[in-house]
Structures are given as C-alpha cells and as structure tokens.
Amino acid sequence: MSDRLKIISICFIAAILMLTIVSFGDEPQPANQTVQKTVQITDVLGRTVEIPANVTRAASLTGQGYEKLLVLNQIDKVSATCAVPSSMPWAYKVAPELRDIPSISSVQDPNVEDLLSKGIQVAISLYFKDAIEKMTEVGIPVVVVQYSASSENSGLPQTEEEFANYIKNEMRLYGKVMGPDAEKNADVWCDYFDQKMKYLKSRTDSLTPDQRPRVFYSRGPDPQTTHTKGYYTQWYVELAGGDYAAKDVTGSVAEAISMEQIIKWNPDIIILGRINNTDIVMKDPKWQDIKAVKEGKVYLCPAGVAYWDGGSEGVLFMQFLAKTIHPELFQDLDMTEVIKDYYSRFFRYDLTDDEASRILKALPPAS
Numbered sequence: 001m002s003d004r005l006k007i008i009s010i011c012f013i014a015a016i017l018m019l020t021i022v023s024f025g026d027e028p029q030p031a032n033q034t035v036q037k038t039v040q041i042t043d044v045l046g047r048t049v050e051i052p053a054n055v056t057r058a059a060s061l062t063g064q065g066y067e068k069l070l071v072l073n074q075i076d077k078v079s080a081t082c083a084v085p086s087s088m089p090w091a092y093k094v095a096p097e098l099r100d101i102p103s104i105s106s107v108q109d110p111n112v113e114d115l116l117s118k119g120i121q122v123a124i125s126l127y128f129k130d131a132i133e134k135m136t137e138v139g140i141p142v143v144v145v146q147y148s149a150s151s152e153n154s155g156l157p158q159t160e161e162e163f164a165n166y167i168k169n170e171m172r173l174y175g176k177v178m179g180p181d182a183e184k185n186a187d188v189w190c191d192y193f194d195q196k197m198k199y200l201k202s203r204t205d206s207l208t209p210d211q212r213p214r215v216f217y218s219r220g221p222d223p224q225t226t227h228t229k230g231y232y233t234q235w236y237v238e239l240a241g242g243d244y245a246a247k248d249v250t251g252s253v254a255e256a257i258s259m260e261q262i263i264k265w266n267p268d269i270i271i272l273g274r275i276n277n278t279d280i281v282m283k284d285p286k287w288q289d290i291k292a293v294k295e296g297k298v299y300l301c302p303a304g305v306a307y308w309d310g311g312s313e314g315v316l317f318m319q320f321l322a323k324t325i326h327p328e329l330f331q332d333l334d335m336t337e338v339i340k341d342y343y344s345r346f347f348r349y350d351l352t353d354d355e356a357s358r359i360l361k362a363l364p365p366a367s
Contacts, residue, residue, distance in 0.1 A: 043144045051122045061107040061125040067306035071346045072182040089364040091305045094349045145173045156230030163235040204241035213268035215242040220274030240321035273301040300362040
C-alpha cells in the first residue's frame with residue numbers, strides 16, 4: 001500500500017472513531033421534550049420575577065388589565081381575567097371576544113387550582129400580598145403592575161414626572177410580560193401619552209394658583225369617596241390645570257371624606273366617577289351650598305372600555321378634564337375626535353360620532 005493510501009486509511013478510521021465517541025457521549029432527547037426559555041422582569045415592587053419568554057396563557061388579576069391587554073393587542077393570550085364590570089358595556093361592544101375569557105372569582109384570594117387547570121403561565125396582579133404568596137407557592141409567577149386600592153399609597157408617585165414614569169412603566173410591564181410585539185405596542189402608547197401630556201402642560205404650566213379651579217373627584221359609588229394623594233386622578237387634574245381638593249389626604253388609595261371637609265374645600269368643579277347620574281349630588285340638600293353645585297359645574301366622568309380614572313383611557317380623561325376645567329384654553333380640543341382617534345388607534349375599533357358622544361356622556365352603547 002502506498003504512503004498516500006495509508007494516510008487516507010488512517011484519517012478515515014480516526015473519523016469513524018470520533019463519530020462513535022460523540023454518539024455514545026450524547027444522551028438521546030425525547031422527541032416531545034422542549035426547553036422552555038425564560039426572561040426576568042422587575043415588577044413595580046422591585047421584585048425580580050422569572051416568567052416564560054413566550055407567554056400564551058396569562059391571567060389578568062387587575063380590574064382594568066383587560067383594557068391594557070386590548071391596547072397591546074394581546075387579548076387572545078389571556079386565559080383568565082377579572083370580570084368586566086356590568087357598568088362597562090363598551091368593553092363588549094369594542095371587544096366581544098372578552099365574553100369568552102373565563103372570569104377570576106377573586107383577585108385577593110384567587111383559586112390557584114383553577115388557575116393551574118387553565119395552564120396559567122403568569123399572573124399579572126395588583127399588590128395583594130397573600131394572593132401573591134398563594135400563587136407563587138404553586139409555581140405561578142406573579143408580576144405586580146400596580147398598587148391596590150387598599151394598599152398604603154407610599155409607593156405612588158409624588159410629582160408629575162414620577163407619575164408619567166409610573167403610568168408608562170405600568171403599560172411597559174404588561175408589554176414585557178406579553179412579549180416583543182406587545183412591547184412595541186406599549187412604546188407606541190407611551191409616546192402618545194407623552195405627546196398629550198406635553199400638549200396640556202404647554203397651556204397649563206403657567207397658570208397661577210388662583211387660576212386653577214379646585215376640583216373634587218368623587219370615585220363613587222358613594223359621592224363622598226375620593227382618590228387620595230398620589231393616585232392617578234390627582235395628576236390628571238393638575239396636568240389639566242386644576243387644584244386637586246384631596247391632594248393632602250393620605251391613607252389608602254380611596255378614602256371617604258366627611259361632608260364638613262368637602263364644604264370647607266368648597267370645590268369649584270365636581271367630577272363624578274363610576275356614578276351615572278349627577279342627581280346624587282345636585283339634588284342632595286347637604287351639597288347645595290357648595291360652589292360647584294350652585295353654578296351647575298357637576299359633571300360625569302366619561303366611561304368607555306374601562307373606568308377612565310385608572311385605565312389606559314386616563315390619557316383621555318386628562319384631556320376631558322382640561323376641556324372641562326379650562327374651556328377657554330382648549331377651544332381647539334375636540335373630545336369627540338380625540339376619542340374616535342384613540343379607539344381606532346389602540347382598540348382597532350372605529351367609533352361613530354354618536355358612539356363617541358355616548359362615551360363622553362357616560363352612556364352605554366345604543367341598544
């Protein structure tokens with residue numbers, strides 16, 4: 001055998017041996033076994049939470065989470081959600097698929113066996129300590145995106161800048177949970193929020209304190225209950241050029257205020273949220289000496305896919321407030337067109353003029 005043939009034979013044998021070694025060294029993987037990639041997310045509490053990189057079965061345990069997931073175009077990946085309030089019929093008008101999503105019985109005490117049976121990969125939640133621990137113990141990761149109405153509001157923003165970052169971070173947290181497409185949509189919404197905030201501030205920042213009407217916001221259903229210091233409503237009112245009556249009230253996110261205190265504040269404007277009739281204030285004798293009632297400046301907060309005081313439609317709420325508090329500064333602001341544009345852009349639903357008008361008046365869809 002020639003030297004050349006010897007070299008070729010040796011190389012061939014060496015290659016065979018190498019393949020044999022590699023073959024015996026690798027353990028065969030079951031055909032149905034896949035490695036689930038994960039990502040880490042820092043939630044609003046500063047907790048690091050590990051979740052699947054590709055979430056297809058999420059549970060939304062926040063009252064208005066369904067609305068944000070609609071904005072992000074991710075509702076098809078939601079396998080359980082808080083029940084849409086009966087007072088929110090626009091949600092089903094705009095997104096009838098919400099009717100097909102099973103409802104969570106309780107966000108504070110979720111049925112973990114039910115969540116496990118639905119194959120929930122991650123829960124998006126308010127801050128309810130016991131619920132978080134309960135779900136975590138059975139292996140369901142929980143991402144907290146917002147403080148609950150019953151929690152102390154020390155974690156809420158204390159300046160307009162902090163508020164803007166807080167509310168955008170909330171939307172982006174939803175986006176991070178749901179994946180890259182959702183993150184892009186969250187960025188689009190955040191850009192829209194920044195544009196509208198800049199628009200309002202360009203006209204209200206220069207107002208002096210005595211040019212800012214005092215506004216009392218009634219969260220409802222009791223008209224004396226209001227949102228307290230640091231909650232969204234304070235910042236919407238202040239960005240719109242108002243003086244938020246309860247800006248120094250601390251405690252939980254929502255507190256009942258004595259009638260004596262409301263009379264002392266003597267608000268110029270009253271906004272009724274989650275209440276569908278102004279008669280609850282206008283025809284109640286104990287409210288009759290208040291300036292807003294005397295001057296007929298008691299208004300219903302519009303109601304759309306979700307409550308405007310805590311959902312993504314808050315960006316519409318602050319524009320509505322600006323138009324209501326300072327109509328002379330915002331003559332060019334057409335709320336009908338603003339709502340139609342928002343619903344088309346973020347809910348992919350084209351409202352008619354009449355539908356937009358009904359939302360502004362806190363009326364349900366026409367039967």
